[in-house]
Amino acid sequence: MWFQWKKQLKKTTKRNEQSGQEKNGINRTVESELQRNIETVRNTTGNSVDVVIRRFLLGKEEGIPAALLFVSGIVDEEMIHQFLLESVVQLTVPSSYCREEALVYIEQKIAAAGKMKRIKRWSELFLALMSGEVILLIDGVPEALSVEAKGGERRAIEEPVTQLSIRGPREGFTESLATNVAMVRRRIQNPHLWLEAITIGEVTQTNVSIMYIKGIASDEIVEEVRRRLQRIRIDGILESGYIEQLIEDQTFTTFPTVYHTERPDSVAANLLEGRIAIFVEGTPFVLIAPTVFIQFFQVVEDYYARFDIATALRFLRVLVFFISLVAPSVYIAATTFHQEMIPTQLVIAIAAQRESVPFPAFVEALMMEVTFEILREAGVRLPRAVGQAVSIVGALVIGQATVEAGFVSSAMVIVVSITAIASFATPSFAIAISARLIRFLLMVLAALFGFYGILIGIVLMTLHLCSLRSFGVPYMSPLAPLILSNIRDTLVRFPMWALTERPRLINQTNMVRQGNDQRPKPPNQPEKEGDNH
């Protein structure tokens, strides 16, 4: 069955490729007759109304028939009218030039436009046309000239929505790859910041770029990222999530092994640590690889704030992650197995609340957790105006009415609320959502085996975490395997001057971040003798 299905799959993809080739006429070249060329374009694009074909006569005197092709909406139409069309029409091609030479003449003469390219193949022509370039066809010339004039309406640069910070730059990535790349370029003004472009998606032809700092990033990892990206054969890439799922080391895990961010400063920081950024056209989320577990507890603000505060906050975040993971299961275990562990007064208070609750603790907890997940999902998807209604219903119905009706105990509501707040306080949504899943698993274990079950769950989770790799880098590093020099920037963050080394990934050569004696000193202090020599 499996093989048959696979064979079939192969066949269909082949057929698709063939038909695609025919349609695009991949091997055919541009003909010399303008009319026929225009017809080819018309036929291939199915007379789409947004494909504009603007015929005109080239030159002032006799005029050579020519046409400008572009897709309205994705080109800068102002630029086409002001510069391109005007200058091309008013251009006087010396009559001594033959028509082929005219094209070259135009190419050299139009200085207003930026990137220009001569195109012979239809496939190239359509790719250029669809990505927002303007194509100039001249009658009698079996070649086209493409002029870059990308534009159109795009979202402006705004504050990132998912990764807010109190201190730090306010700009976030947009859906435009070029803008995103520029934002990082502005932060790292260095010729060694390399950018590689690659097109992924048989149908969508999405631009994807790999960015890294040559000399800091390990060549091996760059090669590995490149290899994994090139391996992708898919019809379309609509978001960096597609890429993430196609290049991650391990699919069957709830933990994300590729980090994604909306902040250019975060990307710049990661590049400086020797990691690689993957930009995808059409999404503000940039992927970072390789990724380690601890990265999900670090935010850019840790480095903008002073070290003691950053360290305290990191401890808090780990605590919060742990609470969001185990709070309901600890409640279940303590109330159904280990009543002796709760202080007498508290156990009596909890028992009093549970007196009228008709369900066992596990069912109660499961009910409330599921209700909360429903509420949260509703809150995310609903339009903002209705969202408020959801929160009112959630607070009143779930919070108060169920307790008053005696369906759940108020202790349970407290536990669920703490869990919810804790999971919101986890800095990365990607890791918070995996904690959400594991939480239910732990709850089942707690209901069956008490604390013993929770312990087993956590041990298994730790084992699993230690087995994960991200582009060959152990997921739990630098904690397991322990890399002492990198511990300085994990759960704790040492003062800025003490972070002298880059995190160890794989086979890097350039590990030194800064000099050894960066520690600020009070002025006029006589330097130690050792420093002078």
Added chain:
Amino acid sequence: MTLVHMMLLSGCWSKKELTDLAFVIAVGVDKKDGKYVLTLQVVNPGNVAGATQRGGGSSGLPVTLYTSTGDTLVEASRKASKKISRLTYYAHTNLVVIGEELARDGITEIFDAIERNPQFRTTASVIVARGRTAEELLSVLTPIDKIPANQIIKTLEMTEKVWGENLNVHAGEVIESLSLAGKEVVMSGFRLDGNRETGKKTKNVQSIDPYARLRAEALAVFKKGKLVSWMGGEEARGVLWILNKIHQTALNIGWKEKKEAVSYKVVRSKTEVTAKMSKGNPVISVVIEAEGDVGETLAPIDLTNPTQIATLEKKIRNEIQKEVQKAIRHAQREKSDIFGFGEIIHRTYPKEWKQMQRVWDEQYFPHLPISIKVDAFVRRTGLRNKPYFQ
């Protein structure tokens, strides 16, 4: 594989919902017609103040009493299930009450069940119901701490801390004392004042002056697991001085012709007991260091005068010494080494102890020479130096 087996084989046999448990907060033990009478004070969670948010449970009582009899304590405990709808759960039992009759009869055996049961905490306090059965003592409703057992424990803890005539003894300590040759059991007694019958009813806590009250009483001195005498007042405090259990207390000292003229508040104290051998006979030395403030004077004393203070301190030392001597005399008379002097000798001179061990109570302890050295000083004199009166 191992993990899978670990999970499958353990199962959820110990699972118990909170609503299936009867929290036994206090256990009372008596003896009647040769059988043990077990009294269980079970918490009625819905009716404990603070937890009554709904269901209108305020009318009910916070605890309920169950009694059952049996030849052994375990038998009695299991038999109690005939009356209780839930599983008796002893993990939160904080108090064990022993009826005086049983205490005089001997308490050695009853602690086995307590120690053997994994649920039972050895940190539970143990008291003797003076002149009563445990059942009677446990059947009184108390006004401030709604659960009577808590009322008793908290009273005991508090009075030990600020007055120092009572001792909060845990079950574990009792077991230890019972098993050691050089230490006898001493624990606090509790008395029931007033009308017992009304004490059982809500009426008791609805009155500003409850009809029945519980009161911490003298110390019960045991000998070989049997209650032999009661020790109260200054004698009792002497015991606590020796046991290094005094945290705070107040002493009255005479000044010139006036008796009980100055009140000395002890705020810190430390006692060290050491053993020595002198000519083959053990000698115990007790060194007490106390520190305190002048709390009140009823006589005109000039507290700015160092010599006056020195005189005061001397009187304080004598007072403490007097209390300690009283306690020792009482214990020696009863031939009951409640201070654990034997254990100290055991620890310091293990070899010699072996010979003394058997006859310690009869031959050595009653005539044990004990030197008492007290070092007390006045740390502060309060906000006032000279009293306003002359």
